[in-house]
Amino acid sequence: MTENTAKYLVQEGQELFSLPDIYYQLREMTGNPRFSINDIALVITKDPALSARLLKIVNSAFYGCQARIDTISRAITVIGNENLRSLILATSIVNTFNRIPHDLVDMTAFWLRSVNCAVIARLLAKKCAVLHCERLLLAGLLHDIGSLVLYTQIPDKSLQVLLAADHNRGLVAGLEQEIIGFTHAQVGAELIESWGLPDSLSEAIRYYLTPEKALVHKLDAHLLYLATRLADGKGQQRAVPEILAEISDETLSIVRLSESQIAELMNRADNEFEQVFESLGPGKRFH
Incomplete structure (x- = not known):
């Protein structure tokens, strides 16, 4: 090379x-039937910033949900594991690259x-x-x-x-x-x-x-x-x-x-x- x-x-x-550990942990959990929606929600709620961003985007016009979603477990039910992984990755990446020099x-x-x-x-x-x-x-x-x-x-x-x-x-x-x-x-x-x-x-x-x-x-x-x-x-x-x-x-x-x-x-x-x-x-x- x-x-x-x-x-x-x-x-x-x-x-x-590198991506944060929580992304890899959640990727493994969402791909494993042994873990329930509540198990996954519990991990996400330990990261308040991530929780807030997920709830904000799920409640936006982007998803067009009729009723307000106020828990992570409900958000997972509405958007599904595949979409959840994508959104967590999206928020993780923006944070990973927020220290790039501005020169x-x-x-x-x-x-x-x-x-x-x-x-x-x-x-x-x-x-x-x-x-x-x-x-x-x-x-x-x-x-x-x-x-x-x-x-x-x-x-x-x-x-x-x-x-x-x-x-x-x-x-x-x-x-x-x-x-x-x-x-x-x-x-x-x-x-x-x-x-x-x-x-x-x-x-x-x-x-x-x-x-x-x-x-x-x-x-x-x-x-x-x-x-x-x-x-x-x-x-x-x-x-x-x-x-x-x-x-x-x-x-x-x-x-x-x-x-x-x-x-x-x-x-x-x-x-x-x-x-x-x-x-x-x-x-x-x-x-």
């Missing part, structure tokens, strides 16, 4: 980018874009009737996570990339390949794999820039690609038809959603975004 591989970079920063990245802007993308990816997946669409929420939230590893581990080269790109996101991956030897998408996929997360997630992130290269989880990769383009277009205040005109025919044929469906979905994303952003955020630094 050489020092210029994405895998090596992730291994070097393993301690810095290269405005972390509030980073999470604003990532959460925007997460909300859009989940809504796209839901509209496409994807089972356990929370995994696309995670994919959206994590698609750019490799950039944070690059900023932390090789700040000088990362700065070179950012200066050369001059705020044009479309140039970043090519410049990373040229200057660093691999992209933030590859680093993100390696990090996801090091955490032992599903292949669907790592493959979607590895190929979100080039979804046509995805081998097994093609729909996820194309949905994530579309979500990132829509999120960026929204940030530039571009209209949906203008954004979709630049999306490949392959993506549009795989996703199979009309322009009007996507426009409606983007309006809904605006309504849901703020609540998800506030729910996932690590305290005041996220406001």
